[in-house]
Amino acid sequence: MKKITIAIDGFSSTGKSTLAKQLAKKLHYIYVDTGAMYRAVTLFAMRAGFVENSKIDKIPLIDSLDAIDLKFVFNADLGFAEMFLNGKNVEKEIRTMPVSKNVSQVAELELVRKKLVGMQQIMGADKGMVMDGRDIGTVVFPDAELKIFMTASPEKRAVRRYKELLDRGEDVKYADILENVQKRDYIDSNRAISPLKKADDAIEFDNSDLGLEDQFQRIYEHALRII
Numbered sequence: 405m406k407k408i409t410i411a412i413d414g415f416s417s418t419g420k421s422t423l424a425k426q427l428a429k430k431l432h433y434i435y436v437d438t439g440a441m442y443r444a445v446t447l448f449a450m451r452a453g454f455v456e457n458s459k460i461d462k463i464p465l466i467d468s469l470d471a472i473d474l475k476f477v478f479n480a481d482l483g484f485a486e487m488f489l490n491g492k493n494v495e496k497e498i499r500t501m502p503v504s505k506n507v508s509q510v511a512e513l514e515l516v517r518k519k520l521v522g523m524q525q526i527m528g529a530d531k532g533m534v535m536d537g538r539d540i541g542t543v544v545f546p547d548a549e550l551k552i553f554m555t556a557s558p559e560k561r562a563v564r565r566y567k568e569l570l571d572r573g574e575d576v577k578y579a580d581i582l583e584n585v586q587k588r589d590y591i592d593s594n595r596a597i598s599p600l601k602k603a604d605d606a607i608e609f610d611n612s613d614l615g616l617e618d619q620f621q622r623i624y625e626h627a628l629r630i631i
């Protein structure tokens with residue numbers, strides 16, 4: 405079996421990471437959640453006081469990029485890697501609503517993208533990996549052998565995210581989540597650098613009405629045809 409790169413891009417809360425984790429496990433591949441990296445940089449900016457009234461103070465953040473150390477550390481109990489920011493596990497903090505509200509502004513910054521894309525290309529250099537994000541099939545690995553582009557209606561995605569955050573004990577409102585999902589879609593799709601868009605050779609996958617198992621089977625079959 406040959407090792408390939410699997411790029412999974414798409415809108416927020418389309419279930420990219422669930423699917424990517426399942427695929428990585430089945431194929432014994434590494435899984436990389438690139439959204440976690442943008443979220444960790446955002447958490448750093450918030451903790452450093454570079455975010456005020458939902459606006460990012462770009463210059464000090466860019467000046468601090470060398471002081472932001474990001475690492476994925478594999479957690480054998482969970483079966484996937486967790487994000488560490490400057491030596492501390494930040495998995496929980498990076499998934500909260502305040503981070504979700506600021507992350508798309510941080511992800512618009514050219515030098516932030518340059519740093520993170522460079523790291524992602526190094527992590528994926530040996531193939532045998534499933535990476536999910538917004539620009540994996542278009543920018544990070546334009547030569548990926550399998551590219552999936554996931555979509556679903558904003559309402560379906562907001563319901564999923566709402567349940568997920570409630571399960572984690574966050575006090576959230578459905579309307580806020582729907583607004584956040586739509587806002588991020590807009591910023592991510594319209595930014596000047598590496599906007600979210602389907603690569604020409606990606607397989608589009610609308611999972612509004614598909615269960616997890618069905619989704620997994622269909623994409624796994626695509627992978628088996630290539631490897």
Ligand code: C5P
Binds near residue numbers: 588
């Ligand atoms: O995937 P997730 O929803 O955690 O991503 C959070 C945000 O990070 C996205 O809304 C987007 O602004 C940014 N992102 C990006 N490029 C990626 C992954 C995430 O711009 N490859």
